[in-house]
Amino acid sequence: MRLENKIAVISGGTSGIGLAIAKSFVDEGAEVFIFGRRKEALDEAVRIIGGNITPIQADAAKLSDLDRVVDVVRKAKGKVDIVVSNAGFTEQVPLREITEDHYDRSFDLMAKGPLFLTQKMLPLMESGGSIILVSSAMHYMGLANHSAYAGAKAALRSFVRTWAAEFKDSGIRANLLSPGPFPTAIMERQAKTREDLDALHTHYANYVPMLRLGRVEEAASAAVFLASDESSFMTGSDMVVDGGISNI
Ligand SMILES: NC(=O)c1ccc[n+]([C@@H]2O[C@H](COP(=O)([O-])OP(=O)(O)OC[C@H]3O[C@@H](n4cnc5c(N)ncnc54)[C@H](OP(=O)(O)O)[C@@H]3O)[C@@H](O)[C@H]2O)c1
Numbered sequence: 001m002r003l004e005n006k007i008a009v010i011s012g013g014t015s016g017i018g019l020a021i022a023k024s025f026v027d028e029g030a031e032v033f034i035f036g037r038r039k040e041a042l043d044e045a046v047r048i049i050g051g052n053i054t055p056i057q058a059d060a061a062k063l064s065d066l067d068r069v070v071d072v073v074r075k076a077k078g079k080v081d082i083v084v085s086n087a088g089f090t091e092q093v094p095l096r097e098i099t100e101d102h103y104d105r106s107f108d109l110m111a112k113g114p115l116f117l118t119q120k121m122l123p124l125m126e127s128g129g130s131i132i133l134v135s136s137a138m139h140y141m142g143l144a145n146h147s148a149y150a151g152a153k154a155a156l157r158s159f160v161r162t163w164a165a166e167f168k169d170s171g172i173r174a175n176l177l178s179p180g181p182f183p184t185a186i187m188e189r190q191a192k193t194r195e196d197l198d199a200l201h202t203h204y205a206n207y208v209p210m211l212r213l214g215r216v217e218e219a220a221s222a223a224v225f226l227a228s229d230e231s232s233f234m235t236g237s238d239m240v241v242d243g244g245i246s247n248i
Contacts, residue, residue: 001027001029002028002029002228002229002230003029003030003224004028006030007033008025008031008033009032009035009080009083010022010033010034010086011036011060011113011117012088013034013035013084014036014042014055015184016182016216017134017216018034018036018087018134019034019049019216020219021084021086021219022034022049022053023049024220024221026049026050026053028228030082030227031052031053032053033056033073034056035055036087037057037059042055042057043055056068056069056072060087060109060114061087061105061108061109063116066117067120069117070124073124080121080124081125081126081129082130083121083129083132084132084134084227085134085156086134088110088136089105089109089186090186091149092146092190094144094145095147106152109152110149110153110155110156111159114133122172126171127170127172129170129171129173130172130173130174130228131173131174131175132174132223132226132227133156133160133175133177134177135177135178136150136178137178138153138246139153139156140178140240156176160176160236161236164236165236173235174235175226175231175234175235175236175237175239177219177223177226177238177241178239178240178241180204180213180241180242181204181205182214184216201213207245208245209248210243210244212243214243222241226239
């Protein structure tokens with residue numbers, strides 16, 4: 001097992017990619033804390049994963065909630081080895097229609113949240129620790145109507161570069177995981193009907209050189225690699241799991 005005796009914290013670990021990461025981490029021997037806003041989703045994730053999983057109801061965009069998450073982990077374990085900032089959402093909005101609220105919600109959850117979660121977890125981390133920020137292949141691409149989303153995800157690319165330089169003598173590594181299109185709830189919320197959703201899936205699959213969407217387990221196996229000592233010479237880097245979409 002590649003994550004035996006490791007303590008991991010995952011934001012948005014109740015659905016899609018985050019849930020698959022949580023499950024893979026537990027399968028690899030880690031004890032995992034997941035957090036998200038919806039209690040019923042947390043309960044369901046615990047039911048699916050079974051053991052070695054602690055749910056915390058918390059908003060990854062609220063600094064006071066992040067303090068509470070750190071507190072729970074500190075009191076229970078006194079340390080953390082792996083921190084995954086994964087929580088996210090997408091709303092397609094053309095530049096002309098972007099509101100301050102849309103911009104703030106995007107950057108609060110997908111740029112500010114990951115920065116402060118990392119900052120607040122650092123005192124619990126030791127040499128060998130791994131920070132993973134879940135970005136998106138979209139930060140390499142120019143996809144219309146995604147200014148705030150892709151901009152926040154691009155900020156994460158910069159964060160791990162900067163932190164690689166700052167952490168240089170600590171033994172703590174920080175890397176990005178950039179998924180391409182995966183058929184999770186994030187896509188479901190962009191479609192009004194089942195037909196719309198099928199059309200969205202087909203649209204994205206046709207963009208991918210491998211002509212399919214990703215499977216969440218494929219993102220999770222990259223996360224296990226980044227979390228484990230197998231990636232011990234990687235920091236400040238970006239692992240792109242996108243079927244090639246951002247490279248053509
Ligand atoms: N699926 C894709 O095609 C794709 C592509 C590229 C990148 N990504 C990135 O991958 C990550 C996971 O996406 P997914 O596809 O797995 O989406 P998902 O199935 O919709 O899951 C999103 C998760 O984030 C949590 N979350 C949302 N807002 C939150 C908040 N304010 N505080 C705490 N938790 C919050 C949700 O739980 P609650 O709602 O209960 O809070 C849920 O657990 C995101 O960062 C996304 O941008 C996804």
